[in-house]
Amino acid sequence: MNRNDLNEILRERVLLLDGSYGAEFVRRGFKGDLPPDVLNLRDPRLVKGVHQDYVNAGADIIITNTFGSTPYKLKQSGVEEHKEIVESGVKIAKEASQGKTLVFGDIGPTGALPYPLGEEGFDFFFNNYFETAKIMVEKGVDGIILETFSDMLELKAAVLAVREVSKDVFLVAHLTFDENGRTLTGTDPFNFALTFNDLDVDCIGINCTLGPEEMLPVFQELAKHSNKFLSVEPNAGLPVLEDGKTVYPVGAKEFALHMDSYWEYGANIIGGCCGTNPEHIRQMRKTLGERSPVSRKKRRCSAVSSTLKTVDFDDFVIVGERINPAGRKRLKEAVEKRDLNYIIDDARKQVEAGADILDINFGIESNVPRDFMEKVILSLVYKVGVPLSLDVQTPELLERLMKIYPGRPLVNSSRAAEEELGFKTDLVKKYGGVLIVLSMGGDVPHSLVERKSSVDWALQFMEKKGLDKERIFFDPIVLSLGAGGNPRVTLETLEYIKKLGFKTIFGLSNLSFGLPDKSFFNAAFLVLSLEKGLDAAIMNPLDEVLIKNLDAALIILGKKGLPKARVETEDRIVKVLLSGKKEELLNIVKEELKHSKPLEVVDKHLKPAMEKIGEMYSSGEIFLPQLILAAQASKPSFDLIERKLGEKKGEEMFIIATVKGDVHDIGKNIVAAVVRSSGFDVIDLGKDVSTEKIVEAVKRFKPKALGLSAMMTTTAPRIKEVTEGLKKQNLKVVVIGGGASLDEKTVKTLGADFYAKDAVDALKILKKV
Amino acid sequence: MLSETIRVIKVDPKRIKVPEAVVASRLGFKGVTSIPEEFKEDYNKAFNIVVENSKPVAIVKTVPCHWNNTLTILNKKLTGKLVERHLRNCEKVTILLVTLGEAVDSLIEDAHHKGDELLSFFLDSVASEFAEYTVREVDRMLKDEETQYVAGARISPGYVDLPLQLNQWILDVLDGRRLGIKVKEESYIFIPRKTVSALIGWRKKLEQK
Numbered sequence: 001m002n003r004n005d006l007n008e009i010l011r012e013r014v015l016l017l018d019g020s021y022g023a024e025f026v027r028r029g030f031k032g033d034l035p036p037d038v039l040n041l042r043d044p045r046l047v048k049g050v051h052q053d054y055v056n057a058g059a060d061i062i063i064t065n066t067f068g069s070t071p072y073k074l075k076q077s078g079v080e081e082h083k084e085i086v087e088s089g090v091k092i093a094k095e096a097s098q099g100k101t102l103v104f105g106d107i108g109p110t111g112a113l114p115y116p117l118g119e120e121g122f123d124f125f126f127n128n129y130f131e132t133a134k135i136m137v138e139k140g141v142d143g144i145i146l147e148t149f150s151d152m153l154e155l156k157a158a159v160l161a162v163r164e165v166s167k168d169v170f171l172v173a174h175l176t177f178d179e180n181g182r183t184l185t186g187t188d189p190f191n192f193a194l195t196f197n198d199l200d201v202d203c204i205g206i207n208c209t210l211g212p213e214e215m216l217p218v219f220q221e222l223a224k225h226s227n228k229f230l231s232v233e234p235n236a237g238l239p240v241l242e243d244g245k246t247v248y249p250v251g252a253k254e255f256a257l258h259m260d261s262y263w264e265y266g267a268n269i270i271g272g273c274c275g276t277n278p279e280h281i282r283q284m285r286k287t288l289g290e291r292s293p294v295s296r297k298k299r300r301c302s303a304v305s306s307t308l309k310t311v312d313f314d315d316f317v318i319v320g321e322r323i324n325p326a327g328r329k330r331l332k333e334a335v336e337k338r339d340l341n342y343i344i345d346d347a348r349k350q351v352e353a354g355a356d357i358l359d360i361n362f363g364i365e366s367n368v369p370r371d372f373m374e375k376v377i378l379s380l381v382y383k384v385g386v387p388l389s390l391d392v393q394t395p396e397l398l399e400r401l402m403k404i405y406p407g408r409p410l411v412n413s414s415r416a417a418e419e420e421l422g423f424k425t426d427l428v429k430k431y432g433g434v435l436i437v438l439s440m441g442g443d444v445p446h447s448l449v450e451r452k453s454s455v456d457w458a459l460q461f462m463e464k465k466g467l468d469k470e471r472i473f474f475d476p477i478v479l480s481l482g483a484g485g486n487p488r489v490t491l492e493t494l495e496y497i498k499k500l501g502f503k504t505i506f507g508l509s510n511l512s513f514g515l516p517d518k519s520f521f522n523a524a525f526l527v528l529s530l531e532k533g534l535d536a537a538i539m540n541p542l543d544e545v546l547i548k549n550l551d552a553a554l555i556i557l558g559k560k561g562l563p564k565a566r567v568e569t570e571d572r573i574v575k576v577l578l579s580g581k582k583e584e585l586l587n588i589v590k591e592e593l594k595h596s597k598p599l600e601v602v603d604k605h606l607k608p609a610m611e612k613i614g615e616m617y618s619s620g621e622i623f624l625p626q627l628i629l630a631a632q633a634s635k636p637s638f639d640l641i642e643r644k645l646g647e648k649k650g651e652e653m654f655i656i657a658t659v660k661g662d663v664h665d666i667g668k669n670i671v672a673a674v675v676r677s678s679g680f681d682v683i684d685l686g687k688d689v690s691t692e693k694i695v696e697a698v699k700r701f702k703p704k705a706l707g708l709s710a711m712m713t714t715t716a717p718r719i720k721e722v723t724e725g726l727k728k729q730n731l732k733v734v735v736i737g738g739g740a741s742l743d744e745k746t747v748k749t750l751g752a753d754f755y756a757k758d759a760v761d762a763l764k765i766l767k768k769v
Numbered sequence: 770m771l772s773e774t775i776r777v778i779k780v781d782p783k784r785i786k787v788p789e790a791v792v793a794s795r796l797g798f799k800g801v802t803s804i805p806e807e808f809k810e811d812y813n814k815a816f817n818i819v820v821e822n823s824k825p826v827a828i829v830k831t832v833p834c835h836w837n838n839t840l841t842i843l844n845k846k847l848t849g850k851l852v853e854r855h856l857r858n859c860e861k862v863t864i865l866l867v868t869l870g871e872a873v874d875s876l877i878e879d880a881h882h883k884g885d886e887l888l889s890f891f892l893d894s895v896a897s898e899f900a901e902y903t904v905r906e907v908d909r910m911l912k913d914e915e916t917q918y919v920a921g922a923r924i925s926p927g928y929v930d931l932p933l934q935l936n937q938w939i940l941d942v943l944d945g946r947r948l949g950i951k952v953k954e955e956s957y958i959f960i961p962r963k964t965v966s967a968l969i970g971w972r973k974k975l976e977q978k
Contacts, residue, residue: 216791253909257902260908286912289922625798625887625891632887661953663956669881669886670890688953715955
């Protein structure tokens, strides 16, 4: 079937893939003394029988018995008949299908690891997959599925190899994840989605290692970030040993019950991996019936990655500039002597000093052997784990390094000139990446007008080329102050680009070239640029003056939190709160009350501890139940302090209610508990509360703020009724709205002042107002 | 058996299996496959309370429908993206209500009033998933029984553009009041809270794909 036709079908229907083959062969008498792929030649009837059972069970797609059929892997088992096995595999599957199902060519990993984890390079993987895919396409498969890969480089090589064979074959690419949510070589589902969104695959997914229950959170994360069709093939549970045999514990009916969850999160192709059999597929057919897929929103993300790490540009990003032989004698020597360890150490120092990404420039590229450059790139990605910015001048070399790069690189950079920008845009579209475009076409532009015109031209050009907006960054260009460059023009260009909605990055050190006191010039200009919205700079992370100024500026601009002097008791209280030990906390508070006033105990100990816990929750360090537990554990201590204080203070009061008609109150209760645990006096009016009652309570207690919860679209308009009621009575109170049906924009239209997405958010607003 | 007569199906709560990972996700334990050890006791406690106090019952009725750019069931016209995507060209629709009963709601509320927000939160999360997996169990039973028709996806009011107001109609069609189910005026939320409504579309099975 044609790739476009299959894409069309997948927009309309969820397709059912088959289950496992190896265990079925064994169950039917195969001794397992040969690779199962060899059965395509030795016992084709057995293979056909399993295929037929999957067809009869209701599968829409069956896959060929060629999981291990790459030339290298077969040779490892002493099998030389690669071509015959693959050809026969496709033929048997087609005969079994008789046109009732689609037939996908199945290709698994070679079993070798890429350099520097193993010995093999990109070409080894590429050639193995090219050979196999070529036969499959010639024999007329409807698609190719690359399954059970554990490394992004190997999978990328396989994808590019298949595309080298055919642009028209439907292509599925899978990684396999451990229970920790990472592949063997450390990639998480977000990174997988990010990297493969850029590549020419139709569908990405997960198979093997995990059962349907364990795989679901990994799949959810993948679905959240992927723009491709999604496929999934869990094992029939985590294997257990019974009487010396490996047994997969999840039966067919139980397995099928999970399928609704995968469908809900957007799966387009669903099947089974190890331990599943035709009965699993039969039950899945029943559960799935014939249904349309769930619509998913396309995600846009300006991020780059290595195999181990993803860096988005929501916060300011430091790109370490030091791997550049210009002006660095020792590094130049290291490149000349192929001293990889020196370069790795140098990279580590930059990362330890705060670099998020490293810029790589080899100097005079013609003097450096290509294989050494490849080794540098792969060693930094796999060993240091840092995403790279490829500052490469030679077009063919840039293409090669982008091809072998395992992740999504930053490509530094292209002038806004037709030939160069056309070439580099095509490269990022083919191999993945984010492209930095300079605000200059030909000669160095000195005026704002020239730079704006380059940016405008580049945007039009790239729009025609079809490169997504989030994959284009602009460099407003920093020229040397000593050579007559005008930094003001850079700032004005930066402002212009930010207004257009693009990310910005520049090479900071150009500014101070040839000047004394470089650090101070660089630091001053970086601070000015941050104020204009600069997103990233290629700079020296080992320059302490620069880093300290950067940190201070980010704090002043509210882009980073204030550093806090840690109080010993705060840490102790955090621990006690997180373990829910009410009595222990009460004892600490009683002890503090012996020599401090009640309000001091709240301000110096309890509030900072809860603030810290709130931060931990916001950053994902702890989860919601821990936040609730901590809030709950603080209650007896606050009760004690309240008794000591006597009268409550109106300005610290917070009233909360779920609006009329709505009976959801779990979220509201959590907000009340967390706010209370930070020292506020909370009046919880409950759920399904009438507008009159809420307005009356505000009139009576004059709180600092009012929290209104509405979970349903049907009840959200009640918030407007309350805000209008408050207005009518001239009652001035800050109104915070929250609940599943709301967002920032909606609450404003309902007359509320703020939207809080969760309890910690509500607390932050309360502290701000 | 797709019956036009209203069927009331009692489900044994002990038969309902809810994956721990699913509850973990609802509780906010992001990206983990099981409840962390320090919360296992809270989870087990909440789960046992829900199993012991739920009385899961399903009310089911399957009726013919007609598709002509909109779906007509029992003279009711259903429109929108969700209906078009999942019920287009169906010949029959199963209307379904599943409730866990009132006791679970009271227990969630009691825990809150006693100041045990953690237990209240755990009970609410477990019960929500328990209701969802009860629906799945009933869905499976219906599909197991049926031989002539093939089902599509199960869709529910309140999702995408299928209006919540439909809950009132579903309650009326299935006469859910006799099991103590009500719809809250204005908001169309079911009481008991752990009650789920759904529609399942059916098409004739085809011999050849």
